[in-house]
Amino acid sequence: MSKFKKKKKGMPAVNTASLPDIVFMLLFFFMVTTTMRETTLKIEAPRLPSATEVKKLEHKSLVITIYVGKSKDPNRDGVGYNKIQLNDKIASADQVPAFIMASREKVSEAEIPFMTTSIKADKESNVGTINDIRLKLRDVNALKVSYSTQKGAE
Structure with a gap:
């Protein structure tokens, strides 16, 4: 008979001390x-036309997006698919140059040649x-223009 009794060792408890650090x-x-x-x-989400050759835009921070489509509120903006949205407001084509110039002021002079204007137009526009x-x-x-499409032949 042994002098010392062996204790049964179970599974050790899981240490959760570092869990809050991981979560944060x-x-x-x-x-x-x-x-x-x-x-x-402010326009309905454009149903983009489909295309077979699609290329992703690389510098998203240098992309100016112009939306064309049907207004969500036809009572305020009128009926039809020819509504232009610049930032958060419905605008006309005559307001596009001022919008582009304001966007150019936000970036450095060296990045202006790399700016791209993306037109997201509805199929029915x-x-x-x-x-x-x-x-x-x-x-x-503003001669670098990209037309947004979805991949796949229709």
């Missing part, structure tokens, strides 16, 4: 990396409205 690190990570939508759409926007972009020398 994850929370901080998601707070830093998540971007919030900068504009509230009038081509004349998009052409009016293109002409106004040409007036302010």
Whole structure:
């Protein structure tokens, strides 16, 4: 018979001391990396046309987005698919140059040549409205234009 009795060892308890640190690190990570939508759409979400050759825009901070589509509030903005949204307001094609110039003031002089104007137009939008926007972009020398589409042949 042994002098010392052996104790039965069970599973040790899980150490949860570092758990709050891990939770706060994850929370901080998601707070830093998540971007919030900068504009509230006043037009219905555009149903983008489909295309077979699609290329992603690289520098999202240098992209100016112009939305074209049908207004969510036809009583206020009128009926039709020819509404243009610049930032958070419905505008006309004549207001596009001032919008581009204001966007250029927010970036450094060296980044202006790399700025791209993205037009997100609904399938049902009038081509004349998009052409009016293109002409106004040409007036302010904003010649890098991207037309947003969805991938896939229709």
